[in-house]
Amino acid sequence: MAVSTEAAWARVAELARAPAAAAIRPLMADPARAARFTHRAGDILADLSKTSVSDTVREALLDLSRARGVLAARDAMAAGEAINATEGRAVLHMALRGPRGAFRTEGEDASAGVHDTLDAMRAFCARIHAEGRFTDVLSVGIGGSDLGPQMAVRALWRHGMPMRAHFLSNVDGHAWEALRHGLDPARTLVLVASKTFTTAETMANAHLVRDWLRGALGEAADAQMVALSTNLDATRAFGVPGSQVFGFRDWVGGRFSLWSAIGLSVALACGWEVFAGLLAGARRMDEHFLSATEAENLPLLMALTEVWHVNGLGLPSRAVLPYDERLARFPAHLQQVEMESLGKRVTLEGAPVSRATGPVVFGEPGTNAQHSFMQLLHQGTTPVPADIVLVATPDHGFDENHRQLLANGLAQAEALLRGRGAEEVRAEMEAKGMAAGAIEALLPHRLFPGDRPSATLVLPRLDANTLGQLVALYEHKVFCLGALWDVNAFDQWGVELGKQLAGALLPELSPGAAAGEHDPSTAALIAELHRQRGG
Numbered sequence: 147m148a149v150s151t152e153a154a155w156a157r158v159a160e161l162a163r164a165p166a167a168a169a170i171r172p173l174m175a176d177p178a179r180a181a182r183f184t185h186r187a188g189d190i191l192a193d194l195s196k197t198s199v200s201d202t203v204r205e206a207l208l209d210l211s212r213a214r215g216v217l218a219a220r221d222a223m224a225a226g227e228a229i230n231a232t233e234g235r236a237v238l239h240m241a242l243r244g245p246r247g248a249f250r251t252e253g254e255d256a257s258a259g260v261h262d263t264l265d266a267m268r269a270f271c272a273r274i275h276a277e278g279r280f281t282d283v284l285s286v287g288i289g290g291s292d293l294g295p296q297m298a299v300r301a302l303w304r305h306g307m308p309m310r311a312h313f314l315s316n317v318d319g320h321a322w323e324a325l326r327h328g329l330d331p332a333r334t335l336v337l338v339a340s341k342t343f344t345t346a347e348t349m350a351n352a353h354l355v356r357d358w359l360r361g362a363l364g365e366a367a368d369a370q371m372v373a374l375s376t377n378l379d380a381t382r383a384f385g386v387p388g389s390q391v392f393g394f395r396d397w398v399g400g401r402f403s404l405w406s407a408i409g410l411s412v413a414l415a416c417g418w419e420v421f422a423g424l425l426a427g428a429r430r431m432d433e434h435f436l437s438a439t440e441a442e443n444l445p446l447l448m449a450l451t452e453v454w455h456v457n458g459l460g461l462p463s464r465a466v467l468p469y470d471e472r473l474a475r476f477p478a479h480l481q482q483v484e485m486e487s488l489g490k491r492v493t494l495e496g497a498p499v500s501r502a503t504g505p506v507v508f509g510e511p512g513t514n515a516q517h518s519f520m521q522l523l524h525q526g527t528t529p530v531p532a533d534i535v536l537v538a539t540p541d542h543g544f545d546e547n548h549r550q551l552l553a554n555g556l557a558q559a560e561a562l563l564r565g566r567g568a569e570e571v572r573a574e575m576e577a578k579g580m581a582a583g584a585i586e587a588l589l590p591h592r593l594f595p596g597d598r599p600s601a602t603l604v605l606p607r608l609d610a611n612t613l614g615q616l617v618a619l620y621e622h623k624v625f626c627l628g629a630l631w632d633v634n635a636f637d638q639w640g641v642e643l644g645k646q647l648a649g650a651l652l653p654e655l656s657p658g659a660a661a662g663e664h665d666p667s668t669a670a671l672i673a674e675l676h677r678q679r680g681g
């Protein structure tokens with residue numbers, strides 16, 4: 147019999163109150179556990195066994211998923227329903243990588259426009275590559291109009307690919323200052339990537355870059371500006387020739403827009419086949435997400451594991467550790483995808499949530515992370531679940547390095563799980579001939595509690611297809627968490643207030659400007675900045 151949502155949450159809470167709820171090591175005594183908690187989706191293998199999710203807990207979590215109707219919500223998303231209720235929009239990033247005719251919304255074929263745009267993007271790339279005039283592409287954008295493409299180019303660009311890509315996001319002039327000296331205006335194609343084409347930072351930087359082009363090339367410079375946006379009026383007003391505007395629809399959320407025209411920088415820099423491979427990989431994960439049963443649905447199982455960590459065990463953060471330098475920007479991309487989606491405090495109906503929602507997500511590539519923040523994961527007071535991403539086969543020939551990399555990734559997960567008890571630490575120090583007093587003094591500092599959770603994802607190799615699968619896997623995980631927590635994962639009202647206040651503060655920072663009404667702290671800081679800036 148189906149359980150109610152409240153009964154399902156109560157069952158999860160009850161299991162989490164059990165004395166050994168957070169213990170993982172006893173579960174690992176079961177030799178079949180690793181296989182039972184390891185899942186495949188497309189080319190990705192995910193070992194979720196190094197967590198305290200027992201079979202009983204998993205059943206309770208699956209009951210919760212059924213009670214919350216997660217798979218029905220998934221189907222509503224795929225059917226083009228306006229599930230982004232606060233913005234009255236469908237959520238159809240899957241249509242960006244789906245086959246023609248696959249997705250509809252409001253009675254229209256959403257895929258038709260997608261494929262028209264893809265055709266235009268492909269033809270544009272072919273022309274730019276054939277002409278050979280441009281060696282560099284500069285993409286000006288921020289947030290979802292920057293992080294996804296930047297992450298993908300970092301992961302997929304190889305020497306010999308058609309163009310070099312650069313990304314300008316921060317309104318901090320130092321970012322442009324650092325970039326512009328390395329660019330030849332005559333050989334740089336500029337993309338202004340902005341869903342709304344109103345984002346202050348992007349528009350400020352777009353003007354800087356256009357001034358730079360015009361300074362070098364005169365009015366002809368405008369011909370090498372390209373716009374990627376839903377706001378065609380604004381791109382026209384900015385003066386971008388219509389043939390160089392690539393659009394998308396408002397049912398593409400900014401943080402899910404890598405697959406849209408926003409991904410043009412990937413296609414230009416890496417080649418069309420790479421961009422097409424990215425889309426194909428994401429589609430492969432979509433097919434898994436849309437067809438797998440609850441018990442085999444990897445995005446859902448990862449979401450349920452997160453529910454256990456956040457709501458069951460009260461763990462407020464998660465680390466993302468790709469053991470691949472090419473995935474250096476993957477944690478940054480996920481930070482936006484996850485935290486902008488799930489950093490919510492009211493339900494879809496507008497009531498305060500009754501339990502914690504999105505955790506803090508942070509990360510760095512391994513092994514660098516080990517020499518940075520992993521100390522806290524091993525010995526800090528609050529466990530931080532870690533996602534460890536391994537790539538079995540590298541693209542380079544330095545196999546010894548790669549073995550070291552993999553050994554370190556595996557070792558971190560093992561160390562988090564196993565910990566290190568007093569007997570082992572004492573024996574090690576005794577073997578080194580240390581005095582008994584010194585051993586006892588050092589002992590507490592050298593203990594590792596263990597039982598710290600991690601998930602290990604293994605990709606056979608990192609290419610466009612597997613990267614597409616990986617990114618889509620996390621997108622769908624976020625969707626499931628939104629459905630489980632009953633929050634809208636597709637709006638981002640929380641970014642508005644800061645934008646508005648920055649707009650109000652801007653004139654107050656002009657020389658001699660009068661200060662507006664502020665709290666005493668902000669007022670004093672404005673006065674101090676005026677003093678230090680000499681005005």
Ligand SMILES: O=P(O)(O)OC[C@H]1O[C@](O)(CO)[C@@H](O)[C@@H]1O
Nearest residue numbers: 289290291340341342345400641
């Ligand atoms: O693409 P746009 O409209 O310039 O927006 C950039 C980013 O700003 C946000 O709206 C808020 O930071 C993100 O959701 C979005 O990805």
